[in-house]
Amino acid sequence: MSWVPFALSPAATALILLGVILSISIFADAVARRTRLPRISLLVLVGLGVAVFQQRVLELPDARPLDGLGEPLIKVALVMVAFLLGGELTRKRLRRTGPLILIVSLSVVGVGALAVGAGLLALGFPLAMAVSLAAISVATDPAAVQETVHASGDTRLRARLLLGIVAIDDAWGILVFGLAMAGLGWALSGDGQVALLEAGWELGGALLLGTAIGLPAAWLTGRLAPGEPTQVEAIALILLLAGLSTWLGVSSLLAAMVTGMLIANLSRHHTRSFNEIEHIEWPFLVFFFVLSGASLDLASLDEALGLTLAYILLRLLGRVLGGLLGVRLARERQAELPRNIGLALTPQAGVAMGMALLAAERFPTHGAALLSAVVASTLVFETLGPMLVHRVLR
Template sequence: MPESGTTVTHLIVIGLLLSLSVLADAIATRTRLPRISLLVLIGVLVAAVQQGVLGYAEARPLGELSEPLITLALVMVAFLLGGELTLDRLRATGPVILVISLSVIGVGAAAVGGGLLAVGYPLAVALSLAAISVATDPAAVSEAIRETGKDDTQSRVIRGIVAIDDAWGIIVFGLAMAGLGFLGSGDGAGALLEAGWELGGAVLVGVGLGLPAAWLTGRLRPGEPTQSEALALVFLIAGLSEYLHLSSLLTAMVAGFVIVNVTSHHTRSFTEIEHIEWPFLVFFFVLSGASVDFAYLGSAGGVILTYTGLRVLGRYAGGRLGMALLGRRGRELNPGIGLALTPQAGVAMGMALLAAERHPEHGSLIVATVVTSTIAFELFGPLLVRRVLSRAG
């Protein structure tokens, strides 16, 4: 009977969340506010009601369904981002993407890590948050770009950066955990091997799924058969990545890259994913907002504000450095392009949980900082994306 009650509750909540997404669409249309920010705000309100009114310790409106829904949403976004990386586009914008991406990562991580150390936070906290700060939320950035309707060089460069940002994030996080493990217990080699498998295995599985999918998907007539094939690929990527402990985002991105570059009929598969991804994104953004834990806001307020400010500053400064290094090649880009890379969500939260497991003495502080700052980045990040796209260099 309890299971039946839980199922009924989840079905009602799903219906309510999708209904609220329609309301968010209407408000966004009339106010020009990003609907992503509105959905995250709905999630924060859900957390406030559950924790403040109903007395639950944490807000999980969909219980155990939350994790698979979030994973599927991120896999769909990463798959579509991989589909943006055609060889022709990479030849045209690849060097620009690489320079800006590495500049933002290097300056941003140094700003967060160095700043936190300078104000007196422990090395484990500073390095963990510096590594976590590298990750960007591809779902929020992609949706914000789509809402603007832009498809110019700048929007393609930003899409390309967020397509590889999580790969960089995983590398930096793995190196940071390896360094801390070596300093603390001599387990650096194990952490480095784990990060290597998470990345290398993701590439192998992405290619292994992408090659047969490139031959199979889209060969049938457009419509339900193609949609079924696209969904099958997304579920396989999500499931196998979880089973093998790989980066599902990198696996999906590699599969999308393979499909878009080895077959001439690729567009059908990507179009079918675009048609069905929004409901999953609704759950992702609302659940991201609902993950805030108000109990830790008071005790972690200082590090949350410091981390948030340093990350925004580092992103901006890194973008400016990248523009300076590019010279004339960056003349079509907004000098503040780094600010378009501030949204942060699922991957950062996952890294925070891993860091908390390895450094339990600082776990609550790290998780509270990342989750709470993520809410702010998800609320205001899309506004910054729009601002950057509103003008070029």
């Protein structure tokens, strides 16, 4: 910025960039409504534009947008998503979900993760990369599936089944990802005993942290007046979860999900906190998607091309086979379900990209390739996914 006649402080630069990102998101919303393009894809493309400008025009390959502010914003957005997902796991919803949704969902999750992991290992990719992408492949974008199903007006069993699966699918993804990261830490460490303790702490510590924050929050929620006090409570929960999980070295996604689940099941007025977070969630998600795209290392795109293509094809194969197995296991309802139902669960967005950022931080050697593969595949799955949902419903 040497051409600017007056100096810009880092704080002023960060504030201006935040304002510009939010302003661009308004334009992306308008484009998405008029073209039916996924707004998530548009925001990621904005981030890719930032990466191109920095790395190709300014020739700053190591520059990070917003410097140290980007990481906390991404962490807060991920914790918000996980907290809201935990709120979906109520006893009432799980009873209403029924065995059919659990059967198909677990089939798609298990077969899909196995297909991606085993396939990448067979193609010669490193263990850390294969297991990370296998766990990331589990996550689905519920918004894309829900919007497509509602737009179709379909109320048959297949439509209700899809809505039930995507309501809990990302929760499976967080659990699988937490187990995968802990397992990789143990498998790749030279000291098995220390690694096992670290893996146990990452998962067990997350459960303890989620419980330690969730129980008092469940008691407090509903005792505060609706409005500003509840909003302050909701923001305090998110910031405490994000900060303490980072400090203690535990899974922030799992801790936030446990907290949300406890509040949803133990508090009579739990919807107040979740509603307040839903009201403020989108600006943080805007930062998250744009910064995720801007984090892409363009120099690694060529070497990540093979990984990206393999991941896309293996994930599609895993979804098809998982859905087919789930329909076969459904037995008495088999005739009402399409065999290709797994294809309707291909959209992939925020949770998957968040997992990729966490995995890249955990395994920096493979970080650039992992992030490139997930960002590129997200653009493909977010564009292709709604069309596949339509196909399955037809």
